[in-house]
Amino acid sequence: MSVVSKRPAWWRGRTVVIGIPFAWLLVFFLAPFLIVADYSVSEMGAVRPENIYSVSDGVVKLALKYANYVTIVADPEHLYLRAYVSSLKFAAVTTALCLLIGYPFAYFMARARASLQPALLMLVMLPFWTSFLLRVYAWKGLLEDGGWVAQLLLALHVDGLLAATGLISAPGKFMYTPFSLVIGMTYTYLPFMILPLYANLSKLDLRLLEAAADLGATPWQAFWRITVPLSKAGIIAGAMLVFIPSIGEFVTPELLGGPQTLMIGQVLWSEFASSNDWPMASTVAVVLILLIVVPLAIFNKYQAEAQEKRT
Amino acid sequence: MSTRRAFFSPTFATRFGKGWLFAGFLFLYLPIVSLVAYSFNASSLPSVWTGFTLDWYRKLGSDREMLAGLWLSLEIAFLTACGSVLLGTLAAFSLVKYKRFSGRTLFSGMVNAPLVMPEVIIGLSLLLMLVAVQKSFDAPDLGPVGRWFVDSLLSRGLGTIWLGHMLLCTAYATVVVQARLQDMPASLEEAALDLGAKPFQVFALITLPMISQALAAAWLLTFSLSLDDVVISNFLNGPGSTTMPLVIFSRARLGLNPSVNAMATVIITIVAICVTLGSLWIARAERRRAAEMNAAQRGG
Amino acid sequence: MAASKDAAFLRIEDVVKDFGGGSVAVNHVSVDIAKGEIFALLGSSGCGKTTLLRMLAGFETPTSGRIVLDGMDLAGLPPYARPLNMMFQSYALFPHLTVWDNIAFGLRRDKLPREQVAERVEAMLRLVQLGKFAKRKPHQLSGGQQQRVALARSLAKKPQLLLLDEPLGALDKKLREETQIELVNIIEEVGVTCVMVTHDQEEAMTMASRIAVMSEGRFLQVGAPGEIYETPATRFVADFIGNVNLMEGSLTEDEPDHVLIRCADCTHYVGHGITGTEGMPVTVALRPEKIQLSREAPGGEFNRARGKVKNLAYFGSFTVFHVALQSGAMLKVNQNNSERHRDDELTWGDEVWAHWSPTAHVVLTQ
Numbered sequence: 001m002s003v004v005s006k007r008p009a010w011w012r013g014r015t016v017v018i019g020i021p022f023a024w025l026l027v028f029f030l031a032p033f034l035i036v037a038d039y040s041v042s043e044m045g046a047v048r049p050e051n052i053y054s055v056s057d058g059v060v061k062l063a064l065k066y067a068n069y070v071t072i073v074a075d076p077e078h079l080y081l082r083a084y085v086s087s088l089k090f091a092a093v094t095t096a097l098c099l100l101i102g103y104p105f106a107y108f109m110a111r112a113r114a115s116l117q118p119a120l121l122m123l124v125m126l127p128f129w130t131s132f133l134l135r136v137y138a139w140k141g142l143l144e145d146g147g148w149v150a151q152l153l154l155a156l157h158v159d160g161l162l163a164a165t166g167l168i169s170a171p172g173k174f175m176y177t178p179f180s181l182v183i184g185m186t187y188t189y190l191p192f193m194i195l196p197l198y199a200n201l202s203k204l205d206l207r208l209l210e211a212a213a214d215l216g217a218t219p220w221q222a223f224w225r226i227t228v229p230l231s232k233a234g235i236i237a238g239a240m241l242v243f244i245p246s247i248g249e250f251v252t253p254e255l256l257g258g259p260q261t262l263m264i265g266q267v268l269w270s271e272f273a274s275s276n277d278w279p280m281a282s283t284v285a286v287v288l289i290l291l292i293v294v295p296l297a298i299f300n301k302y303q304a305e306a307q308e309k310r311t
Numbered sequence: 312m313s314t315r316r317a318f319f320s321p322t323f324a325t326r327f328g329k330g331w332l333f334a335g336f337l338f339l340y341l342p343i344v345s346l347v348a349y350s351f352n353a354s355s356l357p358s359v360w361t362g363f364t365l366d367w368y369r370k371l372g373s374d375r376e377m378l379a380g381l382w383l384s385l386e387i388a389f390l391t392a393c394g395s396v397l398l399g400t401l402a403a404f405s406l407v408k409y410k411r412f413s414g415r416t417l418f419s420g421m422v423n424a425p426l427v428m429p430e431v432i433i434g435l436s437l438l439l440m441l442v443a444v445q446k447s448f449d450a451p452d453l454g455p456v457g458r459w460f461v462d463s464l465l466s467r468g469l470g471t472i473w474l475g476h477m478l479l480c481t482a483y484a485t486v487v488v489q490a491r492l493q494d495m496p497a498s499l500e501e502a503a504l505d506l507g508a509k510p511f512q513v514f515a516l517i518t519l520p521m522i523s524q525a526l527a528a529a530w531l532l533t534f535s536l537s538l539d540d541v542v543i544s545n546f547l548n549g550p551g552s553t554t555m556p557l558v559i560f561s562r563a564r565l566g567l568n569p570s571v572n573a574m575a576t577v578i579i580t581i582v583a584i585c586v587t588l589g590s591l592w593i594a595r596a597e598r599r600r601a602a603e604m605n606a607a608q609r610g611g
Numbered sequence: 612m613a614a615s616k617d618a619a620f621l622r623i624e625d626v627v628k629d630f631g632g633g634s635v636a637v638n639h640v641s642v643d644i645a646k647g648e649i650f651a652l653l654g655s656s657g658c659g660k661t662t663l664l665r666m667l668a669g670f671e672t673p674t675s676g677r678i679v680l681d682g683m684d685l686a687g688l689p690p691y692a693r694p695l696n697m698m699f700q701s702y703a704l705f706p707h708l709t710v711w712d713n714i715a716f717g718l719r720r721d722k723l724p725r726e727q728v729a730e731r732v733e734a735m736l737r738l739v740q741l742g743k744f745a746k747r748k749p750h751q752l753s754g755g756q757q758q759r760v761a762l763a764r765s766l767a768k769k770p771q772l773l774l775l776d777e778p779l780g781a782l783d784k785k786l787r788e789e790t791q792i793e794l795v796n797i798i799e800e801v802g803v804t805c806v807m808v809t810h811d812q813e814e815a816m817t818m819a820s821r822i823a824v825m826s827e828g829r830f831l832q833v834g835a836p837g838e839i840y841e842t843p844a845t846r847f848v849a850d851f852i853g854n855v856n857l858m859e860g861s862l863t864e865d866e867p868d869h870v871l872i873r874c875a876d877c878t879h880y881v882g883h884g885i886t887g888t889e890g891m892p893v894t895v896a897l898r899p900e901k902i903q904l905s906r907e908a909p910g911g912e913f914n915r916a917r918g919k920v921k922n923l924a925y926f927g928s929f930t931v932f933h934v935a936l937q938s939g940a941m942l943k944v945n946q947n948n949s950e951r952h953r954d955d956e957l958t959w960g961d962e963v964w965a966h967w968s969p970t971a972h973v974v975l976t977q
Binding site: 112 | 324328329331332335336338339340341342343345346349356359398399401402404405408409412414416418419420421422423424425426427428429430431432435436437439440443474477478481510511535538539541542545546556559560563564567571572575578579582583586587590594
Binding site for chain 3: 496498499501502503504505506507508509512516517520521
């Protein structure tokens with residue numbers, strides 16, 4: 001008489017739809033991380049799951065070799081620790097600069113005439129579509145002796161100031177310094193900050209600002225009390241899209257950085273490629289993952305919330 | 312729409328805004344312009360301009376290493392784009408249509424993570440896994456099929472780079488398709504079901520045409536991402552499988568090299584043309600649609 | 612049972628939809644709908660009417676209960692297997708298909724031969740008078756035209772049941788009035804049984820042959836529009852439909868042919884008996900148009916009350932007077948402006964007598 005609703009047969013297709021990408025991700029995304037973790041607690045040349053645990057008398061015994069982790073912390077020259085710290089530092093600076101430059105940029109883009117905006121958007125996207133490697137390489141040309149930007153900076157006599165603050169090693173030598181690295185990273189990641197900010201700011205209801213003006217707020221006050229708080233989601237999205245990947249940057253420090261800008265991505269690569277010490281590389285990777293877990297969680301939460309709002 | 316104008320624009324704010332935008336675009340395009348400019352410089356030093364020349368472009372024609380890299384990169388990019396769009400659409404579909412399924416948070420996390428994760432981690436982890444799998448295949452005797460499988464897919468080369476790129480690009484494809492899927496009203500699919508279409512028919516006849524633009528965008532995006540990738544390719548390449556970015560990277564490390572500039576200019580030109588054409592075409596389609604909507608509202 | 616074979620074309624049997632977490636959207640609803648009826652589910656948002664409609668369509672499955680259409684139990688049948696079609700509130704026209712293809716969509720899923728499909732589509736286009744627009748896309752049509760396409764599309768497969776979700780919700784007032792009648796004509800011409808969902812009483816009353824007033828997942832009253840309007844079963848229904856004056860009172864005299872109800876400002880003489888006991892509290896419902904206003908006191912001591920005109924709202928063809936009675940309660944009275952000009956027109960502040968006939972009330976005990 002009464003039918004308890006069972007899942008209708010026509011829903012079984014969904015197992016396939018979800019299953020394929022899920023399986024793909026589990027095999028090629030998650031499993032590799034576990035293997036990295038495995039490597040990190042093994043010795044060079046002896047990497048097998050059997051090396052981690054052994055079963056004797058029905059009891060599982062773990063034989064984790066933490067040697068690599070100890071090396072990272074106890075290294076007398078603090079190579080690894082310094083690389084982690086400088087990576088975090090440079091990532092933070094890059095994020096701050098991208099925000100400083102990108103926020104007004106996105107703001108004024110969103111306020112431009114409606115007919116202009118698609119063109120402006122395209123102009124921002126265009127560099128993004130051209131190879132980022134080439135554009136970073138281009139900065140080498142710009143900052144090398146005789147390059148346009150190098151000449152400009154010399155003409156403005158800024159190099160003395162930069163040398164004094166330690167951003168460049170000596171007056172006139174802009175390449176392979178923290179200065180060149182930060183410029184390169186900021187340049188590369190700027191579109192990643194502008195786009196989410198623009199997406200957020202372009203949806204801002206201007207009538208809110210009209211209401212604020214009507215109630216007596218100056219444009220400056222309205223900006224700080226209304227526009228900025230409402231664009232918080234865009235700021236967080238942009239910041240995460242810049243901060244997290246820049247920690248592990250490899251290409252830019254290799255091309256534009258110098259000895260004092262060693263970043264953890266480079267350390268990881270050299271352990272892997274030069275020293276061929278895959279376990280050590282894995283350990284570096286694991287610590288790096290641990291470092292970004294918190295920002296990654298923030299990013300994930302933001303993504304989930306953004307999706308909730310749209311449905 | 313007239314309220315879109317900056318509401319309180321004391322002249323200072325508008326001028327400041329225009330100035331900022333101008334400076335920003337200058338910053339964005341300066342490197343590109345310099346790349347193009349120096350590809351015509353006879354000297355390889357930026358400080359000296361010895362004369363206009365097309366030599367570097369001529370040399371490109373016989374630059375085997377670069378051309379081989381280009382060809383390989385195009386192959387991989389094509390495969391990556393196709394694969395990522397396929398997987399990404401499935402993933403986007405899963406996330407949008409099925410609100411509740413076990414492991415959804417994990418699934419969503421894994422789908423989004425490659426967007427921000429440092430590529431060195433992705434590259435290293437994938438490589439280690441492939442090596443581990445390969446090792447476990449080494450021991451037993453596999454026979455010709457097994458050998459072929461291990462050699463082609465698991466030994467480092469085109470197959471592994473493709474795998475790595477797919478991992479990175481699927482995330483981007485998912486985001487693009489997901490955005491479009493979410494904007495599609497559910498009632499359209501319900502109407503199709505109501506009229507007698509089975510779920511797969513609904514997807515093929517209704518959903519797919521409506522997201523076709525997003526699919527195209529996702530394809531182009533993943534294609535260009537794959538074409539440009541350095542880090543993952545670095546980890547996963549093998550002998551004889553050097554992609555174009557890797558060629559450029561190794562040359563760039565050694566110093567400035569005008570052959571790179573020449574290649575860069577070629578790429579930039581092609582991309583610029585495609586993006587401009589694409590944007591114009593989209594803009595025209597939008598304008599046409601807006602005009603039709605206006606006509607429908609006035610007349611009817 | 613055999614006599615009412617016709618009466619149970621669509622049978623909804625004790626249907627419940629529980630979404631969990633304490634929200635029961637549809638709470639034990641049962642009704643029999645006859646073939647060819649236009650049946651309206653009327654209620655404000657959140658009352659469960661849309662959920663019930665979606666269960667009929669197959670987009671939700673009932674937690675318990677049965678839905679039987681022409682003898683066939685719909686349980687477990689997916690939407691594409693049910694012999695019914697729905698017209699969506701937003702029309703849900705496929706934007707990438709022409710009007711012709713939109714209407715043909717369902718027919719093609721049935722794998723009908725091309726000539727038959729063409730014939731049927733042409734017939735539908737003639738029915739809704741959109742022949743000239745066959746090749747247009749939905750965004751090239753006006754709102755009213757889009758609605759007609761949606762209707763044609765939902766009738767193309769000759770469904771046994773037609774479901775309408777807020778059919779006139781998206782139209783403006785003028786268009787709504789014209790479309791109401793057109794819609795009913797088409798539905799009756801086709802002869803299809805129809806269940807519609809609406810929050811607009813006017814829509815329900817003009818279009819439906821029977822209405823179910825819903826609130827919080829339950830049916831409060833099911834009946835023809837006149838029945839619901841003139842004989843509401845509860846206070847809620849009386850208040851929900853149209854305007855009403857509700858007066859609390861108690862039964863002072865209970866005779867088989869009349870009862871007396873004393874209220875704060877008046878005593879009602881109701882010209883029929885009701886089931887009740889003396890002293891029982893009751894509510895008297897009086898529709899505004901059933902009350903007369905006059906300056907002189909009417910004869911008799913019942914069915915009249917004294918008051919002052921506090922407010923009046925001029926609607927053109929009629930005027931609504933808000934009369935403050937002695938207890939402070941406000942009485943709403945509708946007066947038809949049957950003459951262009953009256954010398955003794957009532958205005959603000961006038962002292963008036965409101966009076967009504969012994970058959971004008973409805974006595975409510977719930």
